[in-house]
Amino acid sequence: MKFRLLLLTLIYHISIYSQRNVEKEVIGTPWIGIQYGLNVPQFNLKERFGLLNHLGILAGYKTKSNWFLGVDANFIFGNQINETGLLSNLTDSYGNIADVNGDITEINLFARGFNTNVTIGKVIPIFSPNKNSGLFIHAGVGFLEHHIRIETNNQVAPQIELEYKKGYDKLVAGVNFHQFIGYAFMANSGFINFYGGFYFQQGFTKNQRNIFYTDPTNPVSQATRKDFNYGLKVGWLIPIYKRKPKEFYFN
Numbered sequence: 556m557k558f559r560l561l562l563l564t565l566i567y568h569i570s571i572y573s574q575r576n577v578e579k580e581v582i583g584t585p586w587i588g589i590q591y592g593l594n595v596p597q598f599n600l601k602e603r604f605g606l607l608n609h610l611g612i613l614a615g616y617k618t619k620s621n622w623f624l625g626v627d628a629n630f631i632f633g634n635q636i637n638e639t640g641l642l643s644n645l646t647d648s649y650g651n652i653a654d655v656n657g658d659i660t661e662i663n664l665f666a667r668g669f670n671t672n673v674t675i676g677k678v679i680p681i682f683s684p685n686k687n688s689g690l691f692i693h694a695g696v697g698f699l700e701h702h703i704r705i706e707t708n709n710q711v712a713p714q715i716e717l718e719y720k721k722g723y724d725k726l727v728a729g730v731n732f733h734q735f736i737g738y739a740f741m742a743n744s745g746f747i748n749f750y751g752g753f754y755f756q757q758g759f760t761k762n763q764r765n766i767f768y769t770d771p772t773n774p775v776s777q778a779t780r781k782d783f784n785y786g787l788k789v790g791w792l793i794p795i796y797k798r799k800p801k802e803f804y805f806n
Contacts (some may be wrong), residue, residue, distance in 0.1 A: 568672065578743040581686045583618050588613035590790030592629070598781035600758070603703070603725065605635025609754075612798045613790060617676070621686070623676040623693055625660050631668035631701055638703065641723055644769050645714050654710040661708055662715070668701025670731045670756065678739055691739035691750055699731035699758035699782065722768035727780060729760030741794055748792035758782035 574736045576582065592609035608631070615625015642662070647654050654660040676693025683689040700723040705715055715723060737752010767775055 560588045561599070578685050579685050579739055581621055581680075582617075583619040585795040586615055586617050586623065586625065586792035587793040588750060590629075590788055591749075591791070592786050592788035594754065595785040595787030596757070597783040598784065599708065600701075600784055601637070603632055603636070603800055604701075605637060606640065607633045607666060607784060607786075609786075609788065613674075613750075614709075616771055617678065617687070617794075621678040621680065621700060623674075624690075625674055625679065627693075627695060627697075628671040629669060631670065634664075635664035636664045636666065636703060638725065639676070641725075642704065642769075643780040644713065651711055652714070654707070654712045658710070660712045662712070663708070665704040665705045665706065666701065667704040669697070670697060670699040670728070670758070671733060672697030673734055674733070676735070682738075682771050683740070685743055687741040690736075691733075691752065692736045694734040695732070697731045698728070699734075699756075699760060699781070700726070700728040701704050701760075702726040704785070704786065708733055709751070709773070719768075721764055722771075725767070726763040727760040727782070728763050729782075731757060731759075732757045735788065737788070739792065748794055749790060750792055751787070751789035753785070754788040755785045756783065770789060 575746045583667040590613055592674070594607045594609055596604050596607060602741030609629040611629030613625060613627050617623045640653060641664070643709055647653070652660045652662060669704055674693045676691065678687065678691050680686045680689035705720055705723060707715065713719070716739055735752055737750055739750040741748050760782050761777055762775050764775055
């Protein structure tokens with residue numbers, strides 16, 4: 556008897572938290588998306604970086620009227636640096652920088668940054684197998700930050716270590732806007748749930764450093780930068796919805 560009561564309790568809770576009917580009705584459900592994007596920089600961002608990767612999450616709630624409210628956050632990275640002469644004041648006549656032992660330093664430069672946004676969107680059920688899939692649009696506003704990461708592997712070059720890096724990393728930060736238009740698919744059953752489409756981002760940023768060591772006599776510009784980019788974004792969607800409970804009979 557105790558075993559049967561325990562089994563009934565487990566079935567009851569599983570039924571509550573797994574109930575769904577995607578095919579026949581519009582459902583309200585939390586959405587979690589793991590996403591990747593490949594973006595092409597424009598304006599001031601193009602002068603600093605080449606292609607940029609976005610790896611992040613889209614998390615929120617899709618209502619029964621197919622509105623979506625949530626957050627969009629992305630880690631930004633790449634290895635194409637267009638900024639020239641970044642360390643020119645540290646190089647010798649051969650274009651090399653010496654480490655603490657007098658050896659030639661192997662220096663690698665990378666693009667690094669992140670954005671985080673609140674977003675609102677809508678699923679419009681066209682060309683879809685159910686009313687929870689279709690054209691997916693969303694837009695939002697948030698924060699953007701990016702800089703040039705300087706790595707010397709296992710070597711130590713005091714002139715670009717610790718606090719000195721701040722004179723070369725070109726850190727900027729500011730307000731960020733984004734838009735997405737694409738398609739979201741929620742399967743009638745199974746785990747094939749995804750979204751994909753075109754992603755646009757407009758960052759209005761300002762320099763966060765007071766001095767650039769490559770030109771220490773001139774004040775750092777405080778003009779607003781246009782850090783724009785656009786590209787493709789795809790994501791694996793993890794809806795957390797309910798499933799219609801099955802009937803169980805016990806003798």
